[in-house]
Amino acid sequence: MPEGPSVRKYHHLVSGFVGQQVIKTGGSSKMLSPASFQSLWLQDTQVHGKKLFLRFDPDEETRSHGNNALPEPLEGERMEEAGDQKQAVGSDSQKISDPSSRSPELAVPSGDDGLDCLGGDSPAGDAERWLEVRFGLFGSVWVNEFSRTKKANKKGDWRDPIPRLVLYFDSGGFLAFYNCQMSWSSSSVVKPNSDILSEKFHRGQALEALGQEQPVCYTLLDQRYFSGVGNIIKNEALYRAGIHPLSLGSLLSPLQLDVLVDHVVEFSADWLQGKLQGRQQHQQIYQKEQCPAGHRVMKEAFGPPGGFQRLTWWCPQCQPKVPPDKPEQGQLS
Ligand SMILES: [Zn+2]
Numbered sequence: 001m002p003e004g005p006s007v008r009k010y011h012h013l014v015s016g017f018v019g020q021q022v023i024k025t026g027g028s029s030k031m032l033s034p035a036s037f038q039s040l041w042l043q044d045t046q047v048h049g050k051k052l053f054l055r056f057d058p059d060e061e062t063r064s065h066g067n068n069a070l071p072e073p074l075e076g077e078r079m080e081e082a083g084d085q086k087q088a089v090g091s092d093s094q095k096i097s098d099p100s101s102r103s104p105e106l107a108v109p110s111g112d113d114g115l116d117c118l119g120g121d122s123p124a125g126d127a128e129r130w131l132e133v134r135f136g137l138f139g140s141v142w143v144n145e146f147s148r149t150k151k152a153n154k155k156g157d158w159r160d161p162i163p164r165l166v167l168y169f170d171s172g173g174f175l176a177f178y179n180c181q182m183s184w185s186s187s188s189v190v191k192p193n194s195d196i197l198s199e200k201f202h203r204g205q206a207l208e209a210l211g212q213e214q215p216v217c218y219t220l221l222d223q224r225y226f227s228g229v230g231n232i233i234k235n236e237a238l239y240r241a242g243i244h245p246l247s248l249g250s251l252l253s254p255l256q257l258d259v260l261v262d263h264v265v266e267f268s269a270d271w272l273q274g275k276l277q278g279r280q281q282h283q284q285i286y287q288k289e290q291c292p293a294g295h296r297v298m299k300e301a302f303g304p305p306g307g308f309q310r311l312t313w314w315c316p317q318c319q320p321k322v323p324p325d326k327p328e329q330g331q332l333s
Contacts, residue, residue: 002135004049004197004228005272005281010141011047012276014054017169018042021060026166032131032182034165042169049195049227052133052141053185130186136179144173194227196268203261210249210257217245217312218304220264229264231310232286233271237263238314239285244321245302245312251322291315 002010021041025034037056044055138161140147147161163176193202209225210216220226220234229237238245241260249257271281284292291297295317303309 001050001137001230002139003230003233003268003271004195005268005275006140007050007052007135007228008047008197008272009275010052011045013141013143014042014045014052014175016143017167017171017173017175018045020169020171022056022167023170024168026168027164027177028162029164029182032165032184037165037167042167046130047195048192048198049223050135050230052135054131054133055129056131057129130184132183132185133177134181136181139179140177142176142178146176147178194223194225196226196228196233196265197272201265206261207254207257210260211252211254213248213250214304215246215302216243216249216252216260217302217310218307219249221310226264228268231312232283233264233268234310235286235313236267236283239291239319240267242319244316244319245314247322285313285315288313291318293318 019042022037022039025037027034040056040058041060042054043057046053046055142163146163149158149160152158161178163178164180165177165182166174168174192198192200193205195201206225209222210219212219217234217238220229220237221231223229234245237260240263241256243252243256243260252260273279274281285297288297293315295315297313297315299311299313301309302312
């Protein structure tokens with residue numbers, strides 16, 4: 001599943017189409033009829049954690065979006081990007097397909113602009129105009145081109161992935177959404193203060209959650225406090241902070257928790273920046289056999305009892321456990 005930085009990149013790509021009308025549709029989605037998007041105007045887009053939101057209106061100008069508008073220069077730049085260049089981003093392991101489309105000057109969009117003003121001024125009938133997109137393992141958004149298969153399947157077929165939804169806009173460009181679930185929602189569900197990549201990220205709330213008497217690797221994946229964090233960010237931030245994944249938050253010092261949150265935010269922001277510049281994010285521990293210091297890396301699935309168990313990589317030397325494990329017999333006596 002794409003983590004926060006990938007979804008921010010998709011948001012950045014979709015932003016270039018805001019203000020345009022859908023003139024043709026396609027895609028295989030059964031949940032939502034692609035044809036129902038015909039003639040709608042894409043009026044806004046937001047990102048929250050791993051979810052992407054697109055607002056559609058039947059009319060070009062239905063209401064003012066308040067201070068939602070982005071500064072003009074960035075707007076122009078994004079339109080140009082979407083209109084003139086092919087850009088595509090695959091899942092986490094893929095590179096941007098066209099290196100010529102790299103735009104090192106691109107500013108990181110503060111994608112949550114105006115989130116707090118959503119909902120408040122919306123009349124009741126205004127609900128359900130936000131398309132909520134949740135990406136699957138190989139979920140992605142492509143701009144002005146379709147995803148092509150890179151290898152044949154077991155039967156030897158070269159079958160390209162089928163987009164769930166394709167939206168063609170009046171500018172001549174199009175967006176293709178792959179491997180995602182989509183549903184209509186009201187904007188009120190959007191809370192930027194748990195989004196690790198939002199300027200409104202609430203550090204105090206995150207620190208308090210981390211300090212609970214439970215392994216920090218569980219809390220980091222809790223989207224209520226760390227929206228946008230996935231398994232890669234979890235592993236990398238814990239390694240960089242020198243904290244064992246199963247350390248109980250309640251036994252870590254305030255400084256350690258602080259450093260951990262710093263690494264979550266820094267790693268995520270750096271990853272996003274890299275995505276916007278076509279640079280691959282360097283991982284130090286995730287899926288590695290050795291840590292950068294040359295120690296052997298451990299790998300095991302960890303998760304709350306009865307919850308989703310996620311493969312976790314850690315270095316027992318660089319990330320000592322708190323509290324240390326008792327000797328084998330300790331629990332029996
Ligand atoms: Zn190590």
